[in-house]
Amino acid sequence: MIYCLNPSCEKPQNPDGAHFCQSCGMELIPQLRNRYRIIQPLGGGGFGRTFLAEDEDKLNEDCVVKQLAPQVQGTSALHKATELFQEEARRLQQLGEHRQIPTLYAYFRDDNYLYLVQQFIQGQTLREELRQQGLFGEEKIWELLHELLPVLKFVHEHQVIHRDIKPENLIRRFSEDGRKDLVLIDFGVAKQLTVTSLDHTGTVIGSYGYAPMEQMKHGSAYPASDLFSLGVTCFHLLTGIHPSGLYMEHGYGWVMNWRQFLKSPISPKLDQVLDKLLQKDIEPRYQSADEVLQDLHQKRQLEVIPPDMSATRSPSQLPSLSSVFPRFPTTVIQPSSQWKKSLLIGGLITLFGLGGLVSYWQLFGKTSVLTGHSGEVNSLAFNLKGTTLASGSDDKTIKIWNFNRRKEIRTLKGHKGIIYCVAISRNGQTLVSGSQDNTIKVWNLKTGQEIRTLKGHSGLINSVAISPDGEKIASGSYDNTIKVWNLKTGQEIRTFEGHTGAVLSVAMSPDNHKLASASADRTIKVWNLNTGKVILNLKGHEGDVNALAISPNGQLLVSGSDDKTVQVWDLNTGREIRTFEGYAADVSAIAFNPDGETIASGSDDGIVKILNLSTGQEITSFNAHTSEVFAVAFSPDGKTLVSGSKDKTIKIWPVP
Structure with missing residues (x-):
């Protein structure tokens, strides 16, 4: 396969031997610089796309190729993206001699795009480790601190501030010699610490929840800023709670009560140690990695926690629900013997932190997670x-x-590709699904029996809807069209053309x-349908624009977008009524x-929010998942909300 390097190409995979992309028509490059062959995408962000590649000059050794493909508009934004990309290359060249930092292999321009090539780290991120193995215990946190602090000391001694320490940027490398070093990756937002940068604030860059106040509000970054992010990383791994949700709910107030x-x-x-790392203000915080290491050596003595401390706390010892979720009244529950037994065997989680509200619901015998996919x-x-x-x-x-x-109840199989969308008719008799198989x-x-297959789209199906009268199906596709079908016969009624990009909802x-x-x-x-x-x-x-929904009375339309906003529209006039901002991600x-x-x-x-349309206020938010949330749905009685995620789970939430 040859991968098209046009950032806007919708179907970049092409067969070997092709000279031009079958999707966008761009000339294909079998090997960058006649050396690096792109294998598959690894991800992307605001400034670049990352690929797994093979280096032909090194016996097809795996490497990582990052392409500058900024999703920004305007000369100033593009200039800043280019500057950051070049700085990442300089940082890698400067720091790559360290075993726990990827080595830079090359930096070049090809066909008007900038590329950097770096060492491929075989392993899993700490976020993946958290998802697979569960919460980190104290011993693993001590190990993390001892492994990462010397790396941060090295980075800071080279006058560089990483500015994005988080579990996703820490990879546990699997080496042939059996070592499992912790490798710090992604220097794309790193900042050179100079006298000038100390005197002038810079661009505000970082991850919500992980980055400290001086970085997010003023664009300033110091060694102590990375140490705050390290403290938040330890907190996330200990609790499983994504800090972006706490940040959106409480600002930096949550760090003063992180123990709860x-x-x-x-x-x-x-x-x-964690309390000093998690200081909101920079002055009382650790100022250097060396200072933390010295404290660790002085304080670190392996202790055995007394049995009464390691046991699960009784309900009377738990903080009240209202202290964590002030909007919700606390109900006093007399624990049953069965409930106590469940606590002893670890069947329930505590009444606070990630999913705390759901755990509250679990006490009444309701499961909060559906697994099986x-x-x-x-x-x-x-x-x-x-x-x-x-x-x-x-x-x-x-x-x-x-x-x-x-x-x-059952599993339906028949599609040859990813299932992107499902819909159920109002009479409850029919299910419709759309897939990557077009x-x-x-x-x-x-019964779960397949009735028929509808063919006609030339791209994957990203969204389907069934008309309320149960007569029509609408499908949106990556071929930029919408098709309307007769639900009973499967006959195509009409094709709507007009979008210049993939139809997502x-x-x-x-x-x-x-x-x-x-x-x-x-x-x-x-x-007009x-x-x-x-x-x-x-x-x-x-x-x-990724998602749409129409109000039950047919008067309003809401939309969600990659611009990190939700917009509310008058469906009759097209007037924009309200915009909900404050999202940390798409x-x-x-x-x-x-x-x-x-x-x-x-x-x-990974956050699910419930918003009030009349007031424009956020009612509540759930730190729902450990990864992206791709679907939400209310039960017909409006009392329950379900969410589906990249983390392969469906979670269930009571609606306040």
């Missing part, structure tokens, strides 16, 4: 009664769940007259509560 989120006790020694959960849909939930996944299957019992399948929901109005579509071209179109003519063309988002999922008064959103930072 611990799931199990830690020793006074570790408590003191072996891939990302991309889509969710309820039947009208709320008794059945359908989920579509990267594992190429659809699962049907008895929602009351929280049990899987097809739509219609299923009998009760479609929604139908309750009166069966309007169809809304969202696209990677950053626009929303409202169509019966004629195929555009009624409204809505512009306002500055990024891909908004990928949107749903209306059946009461029409609130909406739910899911974003790439």
